[in-house]
Structure formats: structure tokens, C-alpha cells
Amino acid sequence: MKNSIIVLLVLLFTATGVLEAQLPNPNFENWNGDTLIGWSFINYDPNFENALQSTDAYSGDYAVRLKGVYNDFLAIVPRPGLSTGKIPLTTAYTSLRGNVKGTLAGNDHFVITVDFFDGATTLAVGSAEVSLSTTEWTSFEAPINYGYTGVPDSAWISILITSGLQATEGSDFLVDNLHFEGASAVDDLPEPERLTLYPNPATEQVNVSFYLQQPDDISFSILNLSGQTLKTIPKKPFTGGANNQVIPTETLAPGIYFLKALGDKTGFVREIVVKR
Secondary structure (H helix, E strand, O other), X not given: OOOOOOOOOOOEEOOXXXXXXXXXXXXXXXEEOOEEXXXXXXOOEOOEOXXXXXXXXXXXXXXXXXXXXXXXXXXXXXXXXXXXXXXXXXXXXXXXXXXXXXXXXXXXXXXXXXXXXXXXXXXXXXXXXXXXXEEEEEEEEEEEEEOOOOOOOEEEEEEEEEOOOOOOOOOEEXXXXXXXXXXXXXXXXXXXXXXXXXXXXXXXXEEEEEEEOOOEEEXXXXXXXXXXXXXXXXXXXXXXXXXXXXXXOOOOOOEEEEEEEEEOOOEEEEEXXXXX
């Protein structure tokens, strides 16, 4: 399947206030034969079609149908999926939502991932997973978690039916109505002054030192690179002036994480590294 020209939609507000924009062909309405405009199919073979147009749609006329199909030549069931490749983006959204329906055989899961970039830097990541079959259209949400403040200039979305490196014959799953929502709460808030994290890399803990012009209630979260929240320190009051918060890291495996702080008047996201 050849890569297709990306079709960008005009930014608009719906009656419910949801932002739907900057996704190529988000309702999967535009096809050229078996080519889905704006997307590329993953592990697609015309002799063993596993990504198809479907008239069973959540909205509009069409949806995408992903099937687990045995490939005789490869002697496996390749993972059906699709991807945007890198697409332009100009807004710091907070989630990616959509609707799914169908059968997941064996240990197959529906997995959708989204990455936001500023140049070569990954600003934010998000993911959602559905592991149960459903006979009715069901909504999902992939929260987008920011590792750095700023507005992305591009995004990459991937969708897979997978049980590891392969899929299962018999999975037959529909996807429709993708859309971004919201604007980043962290991105809209000013950072505190004199912000430092030490030690970084860390072993047992990270000390977060910062200065507030006025009192604020702030929560802290540690997220992995897939956007999953691993640890949360609930919102608590901090005084105006110099403040310090200790973030325990002794239970984290060595690697790279995001530390997110979110208050009523201030917020920030920083990368932290854990070493042993």
C-alpha cells in the first residue's frame, strides 16, 4: 500500500465545544479504491488483506476494519494497523478520542499511540488500549502527557491490533471518529521561578526546588514514556516564596520519565532520569 497525500481539515468547533482538527481524514471517509487517504496501512499485503473499508460506521459512511488474517507466505498472522506518519500540528491538545467496535480474538488488543514533536524533540506522548470485544460502538480516550512545555509542530499516530509481535486470526475490529480534544492545562500555566531538579539522574529521590510569587496548590505525577502515570503526589498547598518537594524514585526501574506538576496558578513538566 502506497503512502498517501495527507489531507488536513479546517479547524472548527463543534456544538459541544470539542476541538476536531489537524487529523488527516479523521472519520475515514476519503478513499481512493482500497487506499485510505492520509494514512498508510501497516503489514498490509493485497493477497492477505487485513485493513479494509467498512460501511459499518460510527458516523458518516465508512470506518476502518482491521482483521487478523493468516499470511501463508510468512506463516504468521501479521498485526493489522495504520499510521499517519508525521503530520503537521499547531495545537497542544490533551487527548485523542475515537470509537471502536468488533471482535478481539485470542490475546489481541486494540492499541492506539500518539506522539507530539517540536522538531526532533518529543514533547508529549499518549496511548489507549482496548482488550475486550464489543458488539456496540464504544468510545476510548488516549490522554496526552507532556514531557516539555511548548506547542508541537507535528504528530504521529499509530493504530494496531496486536498480541505482541503478531495478531490472532479471527480478530475483526472497527475504528472510527478520531478527534483531538482540549488544550494542555500545563501548557497554559506559567512555570514557577528558580526551578531546579536535583540530583538528575537520580537514584532514591529527586528534590524539586522552585519559587512561587503567590501561594498555590500543586500536585506531582511521574509518567513513563508511554504516558502512563506511575506515581502521584496529591495536590497540596505551597507557600509564596521558596519551596521544595521530594519525589521518591527508589521503586522506578532505570530509565527516562516525565515529572509533571500541575497547580491552579503554575505548572511544568520536566524529564528525569533514574539510574542504579
